[in-house]
Amino acid sequence: MQRQKTAPMHDHKDFGPDITIAEFQKKMVEKHTTMSAGHLKLMAISGFLLLIGIIAIVIRATTDGFEYRAPWGYYAATVAFLLTAAGGAPLIIVALRLTHAHWRRPFARISELYAAVGILTLGLFIPLLLLVPTANNRFTLWFQADNGGSSIRIPWAPHFWITLLISMLVVSGIALLLVSARSDKANLNDNMNKPRGWLSKGWVGNSKQWSIKKGGLTFLGACYFFLLIGTLSFFSVDFGMALVPGWKDAIFPAFQSITGLQAGLATVIVTLWLVRKYCGFEDYIQMEHFWAASKILLALSLMFFYFWFSGFIIFWYGRLPAEVNVLNLLMFGPYKVFFFSAFILNFVAPFLILLWNSARKTMWGPTLAASLILIGTLIDKIRIYVASYSVDFNNSPVSIFDHKLNLVPAFQAPDVIDVLIVLGCLSGGVFMLSVAAKLFPIFSLWEISEGIKIRTVKPYLRTKLLILGKPE
Amino acid sequence: MQQRVALPHKQINADLLNITLKAPLWWWITVGVLGLFVLAAFSSVAVLVNKGLGVTGLNRPVMWGLFIVDFIFWIGISHAGVMLSAILRLSKAEWRRPATRAAEVLTVLSLLWAALHPVIHAGRLWRIMYWAFPYDFSRGIWINIRSPLVWDPSAIFTYLTGSALFVIVALIPDLAVIRDRTTGIRHQIYSILAMGWRGTPRQWKLQIVAGFLLSALLLPVFVSVHSIVSWDFAVAISVEAWHVTIFAPYFVIGAVHSGVSAVVTMMVLMRWLFGWHAYIREEHIDALGRLLIVIATTWLYFFFLEFSFALFSRESQEIALRELQVFTWPWWPLFLTFILAGYVIPVGLWLSKRVRRSWVMMFWTSLLVNIGMWLERLIIVIPGLSRKTPFSFDWGTYHPSLIEVTIIVGGYAFVFLLLLLFAKAFPLIPIFDIKEGQTLSENIKIGRRTVPALRVEE
Amino acid sequence: MTKMLAVFKEEEKAAKATEELEKAGHTNENFDILTGSPYPEGAFGEAEPKHHLYVYPLVGAFVGFSMGLLLTIATQSAWPLVVGGKPILSIPAMMIPMYEGTMLGAILFTIAGILFESRLPNLKGGLYDPRITEGYVGITIEVAKKDAGELQKLLEKAGAEEVLRRES
Known part of the structure; x- marks a missing residue:
């Protein structure tokens, strides 16, 4: 009788290549010191497009001014997208470190590098402040009521507070990157026989420094988490929802925070794939990393649907005139193509792809789903912010002080300037990332080295098993 | 820091089946006392059926009282089990092992009791049949699928069926253990229940795949159940503070908060009552404590959104209702207790590792959470209804009657009684899961330190 | 035919015994493993269970x-x-x-x-030993009557505590 196939006999290869810490560091130093032509080209092109984007913003400001919000919808959508996708990216490593996920290691630095994009986002956010009136006497979360109850009034709302929030977010993101990269910079400089820079000066790697570093990462991670949720929540209300009279939707800030997690993870996955493909790190980034991330991406895509539906069913069931108009404005009216596209790209398509283990357990499956999610998120931000900003135009019958939306304004089509703004700002994100990747190694040397230390393969009865240490 | 102990399988069997194979005296006494409470509750239900809803404190405009409050509470408790065991199973968290069965059983039993609340609340229990089930009694009138009061039974039925079957499937290998340790009629009963389980690689593989698959299937159901319960309130436009879009995730996360706390309470009790010191260890409640901090803080975020959006639109009626809830007697002490007990005190304490690793502290803080969360439901349901109508002469309030209170209190005894009965018949900690955990544990040496490690298959 | 169940106290010996069985010309299609808790796949060189649960x-x-x-x-x-x-x-x-x-x-x-x-409920039963749920590992195998004696010796030599037999 033929011997049946035994249950998979794991050989060493199934668990990834056998690399030593020294080999990995050598390769990393080699990659980091030589700047590839591709990297240079990417920096040049994205920098050029950013410049064009900035020129387009200046043209918009000089031709349309800041009197009405309608011309600025696409700009606001782009800022929201950067805040969501690039802002959400560093959160991924914060969450994975918190859960001690072993597969987080190649994701770590890529995720942290996106903190650099925050500087651009903060800069782009400033013009939006000119478009939003004070929170006084209108729908707001900032307790500005001067009639009917509360007399508490928070000053300078919302402008000062939201600027403060975003600034703190950017600072904590950059701090997270610096604290994490400090030992790596020291390592790189020593290996390249270069003098230590300001960041790595004094790093010797004693146990006190390591424990401060790890504690610092936890603290800054927690700060980043709370600041990001706060920023996404308040930004989406103050620079979106509150600009549409009658739109009172408590789940919306939470929904926007969820899209931050979803788009953040998608951003990191797509970047990891690109790094693997174009930077020659095939040996270090493997299917298991994509596979592990794909399960979370699937869960977040389901959450996208859940949060959307939970809000939608209340308005649909309630059928108050204000609710009907808000649903028409955002979903089933002028922006219905955008809404359904975003719905398919953020939920239906990733769900159908990631439902199958055979697609999850590949590198292309999660990457495809993540790419669709990123496109979907941009479209979703456009339908939300362009729609919200379209309410306010010259001779608009709708005022921000109204209690309900009396009219659903027409579709706001993008003009050339809008296209250049969107393209330029998105390229600006890529530019910031590529500059950051030049300054810091693209892999977290210390985290990957730690990972190599705590994994080994041992025989067990008649098979071989991977042994993972759990030092925490 | 983990405190693993390696135990021979024979001892694991003996330890985890100590109640099942031979119940101590306290077990019989407790069952007897709880039985009396349950009897009182069932007699009260009988009085209610006989006399009608007049024996309750329900009256215009507050027609949803303690039954509904307690219904949401128990549905909430039922969210612990599956969420905990499913998420921990899917994430392959090692510390799930002693917690899963107890959590799942708590789910089934509390859901069973929760589902009876609306039935009792209907006054004429048998009429639920007309309203909830797609059966037309030859009258040509069908149930209204568009009503959340029909969505609710469909969700609860699915969840109850699914989670009960989940428990049963995972019980089969443990039933074989009991089968092998009993004689006579008990042996025969357990032989039938174990369905001829032998422990072949095929059976084990399916058992493990089933755990993942059913977890993945039950998770979306569990989310839907409490969401739908919240829509019983939120889709209505007539009551201030109910028509809020955040209600679904707010209810779900609140349910998880109270449910996981209930699991902590239960695990501490199991350790004390059954002497399972080697199985339920400090690392387990520590991990649960850390998980609870995250859950509770997420809950606080949703609570913030729910509350601040009431003030968002500056409508005087809504603001007046919030003032009633927060500043007016008798609601303000309840509100304060709810905030302190539901979040501030327990989470504040859980931040300390010493508290998270203290059995006494975890017992009381987890209990505190559930007191807080029960009050939360009370504050959502009653004040809104008592100010439902626009004219103040139609306002009212609500005082629960003795009958209602008896039924509610008896309900706690009912669930606890069922848990004890379950523990008599089946092990509350999955025996095979504990054994598997031992098989998979390893150590590796890094420098001079021996680090606990795990054998992983992929 | 003779059905046999060899009960091993140590899992290492059971794993070794399956190797001995294969050396003696029995394939993993012939024998099956009985354990009281799940083991990593392939620990006893057993056949990979195929299923269509998904x-x-x-x-x-x-x-x-x-x-x-x-x-x-x-x-x-x-x-x-x-x-x-x-x-x-x-x-x-x-x-x-x-x-x-x-x-x-x-x-x-x-x-x-x-x-x-999982082929449950399993009404036919089959050779079984309650010690399996106490951590013992069982190997079941079916051979022609004439080879039974030799096989029993092989299993006992490999470290089986006891070999149960049932003729059919």
Whole structure:
């Protein structure tokens, strides 16, 4: 009788290549010191497009001014997208470190590098402040009521507070990157026989420094988490929802925070794939990393649907005139193509792809789903912010002080300037990332080295098993 | 820091089946006392059926009282089990092992009791049949699928069926253990229940795949159940503070908060009552404590959104209702207790590792959470209804009657009684899961330190 | 034919015994392993269990969805009463019972699949020893009557505590 196939006999290869810490560091130093032509080209092109984007913003400001919000919808959508996708990216490593996920290691630095994009986002956010009136006497979360109850009034709302929030977010993101990269910079400089820079000066790697570093990462991670949720929540209300009279939707800030997690993870996955493909790190980034991330991406895509539906069913069931108009404005009216596209790209398509283990357990499956999610998120931000900003135009019958939306304004089509703004700002994100990747190694040397230390393969009865240490 | 102990399988069997194979005296006494409470509750239900809803404190405009409050509470408790065991199973968290069965059983039993609340609340229990089930009694009138009061039974039925079957499937290998340790009629009963389980690689593989698959299937159901319960309130436009879009995730996360706390309470009790010191260890409640901090803080975020959006639109009626809830007697002490007990005190304490690793502290803080969360439901349901109508002469309030209170209190005894009965018949900690955990544990040496490690298959 | 069950106290010896069996010309199709708790796949060189459990929830979900769709459409059209200004066939509202139906179908079919694929209930029984649930490892094997003695010796030499036999 033929011997049946035994249950998979794991050989060493199934668990990834056998690399030593020294080999990995050598390769990393080699990659980091030589700047590839591709990297240079990417920096040049994205920098050029950013410049064009900035020129387009200046043209918009000089031709349309800041009197009405309608011309600025696409700009606001782009800022929201950067805040969501690039802002959400560093959160991924914060969450994975918190859960001690072993597969987080190649994701770590890529995720942290996106903190650099925050500087651009903060800069782009400033013009939006000119478009939003004070929170006084209108729908707001900032307790500005001067009639009917509360007399508490928070000053300078919302402008000062939201600027403060975003600034703190950017600072904590950059701090997270610096604290994490400090030992790596020291390592790189020593290996390249270069003098230590300001960041790595004094790093010797004693146990006190390591424990401060790890504690610092936890603290800054927690700060980043709370600041990001706060920023996404308040930004989406103050620079979106509150600009549409009658739109009172408590789940919306939470929904926007969820899209931050979803788009953040998608951003990191797509970047990891690109790094693997174009930077020659095939040996270090493997299917298991994509596979592990794909399960979370699937869960977040389901959450996208859940949060959307939970809000939608209340308005649909309630059928108050204000609710009907808000649903028409955002979903089933002028922006219905955008809404359904975003719905398919953020939920239906990733769900159908990631439902199958055979697609999850590949590198292309999660990457495809993540790419669709990123496109979907941009479209979703456009339908939300362009729609919200379209309410306010010259001779608009709708005022921000109204209690309900009396009219659903027409579709706001993008003009050339809008296209250049969107393209330029998105390229600006890529530019910031590529500059950051030049300054810091693209892999977290210390985290990957730690990972190599705590994994080994041992025989067990008649098979071989991977042994993972759990030092925490 | 983990405190693993390696135990021979024979001892694991003996330890985890100590109640099942031979119940101590306290077990019989407790069952007897709880039985009396349950009897009182069932007699009260009988009085209610006989006399009608007049024996309750329900009256215009507050027609949803303690039954509904307690219904949401128990549905909430039922969210612990599956969420905990499913998420921990899917994430392959090692510390799930002693917690899963107890959590799942708590789910089934509390859901069973929760589902009876609306039935009792209907006054004429048998009429639920007309309203909830797609059966037309030859009258040509069908149930209204568009009503959340029909969505609710469909969700609860699915969840109850699914989670009960989940428990049963995972019980089969443990039933074989009991089968092998009993004689006579008990042996025969357990032989039938174990369905001829032998422990072949095929059976084990399916058992493990089933755990993942059913977890993945039950998770979306569990989310839907409490969401739908919240829509019983939120889709209505007539009551201030109910028509809020955040209600679904707010209810779900609140349910998880109270449910996981209930699991902590239960695990501490199991350790004390059954002497399972080697199985339920400090690392387990520590991990649960850390998980609870995250859950509770997420809950606080949703609570913030729910509350601040009431003030968002500056409508005087809504603001007046919030003032009633927060500043007016008798609601303000309840509100304060709810905030302190539901979040501030327990989470504040859980931040300390010493508290998270203290059995006494975890017992009381987890209990505190559930007191807080029960009050939360009370504050959502009653004040809104008592100010439902626009004219103040139609306002009212609500005082629960003795009958209602008896039924509610008896309900706690009912669930606890069922848990004890379950523990008599089946092990509350999955025996095979504990054994598997031992098989998979390893150590590796890094420098001079021996680090606990795990054998992983992929 | 003779059915045999060799009971091993140590898992290492049982793993070794399966190697000895293979050396003696028995394939892993012939023997089966009985354990009291799950072991990593391939620990005893056993045949890889093939199953189709993933198909069951899909079929179940389809059946459940169809039932949900039928039920929601049929009840609403049988008593077409407009409530709250909503259309008779309101898709958002119908989605909820349909969703629950889908999940219920998937769960029920999965449970049926688990039992069927695990070949439970197993009415035939077979050789068994209660020590299996105490951590012992059992190897069951079926051989021609004439080879039984030799095989028993092999298993005992490999470290079996006891070898149970049943003739058929």
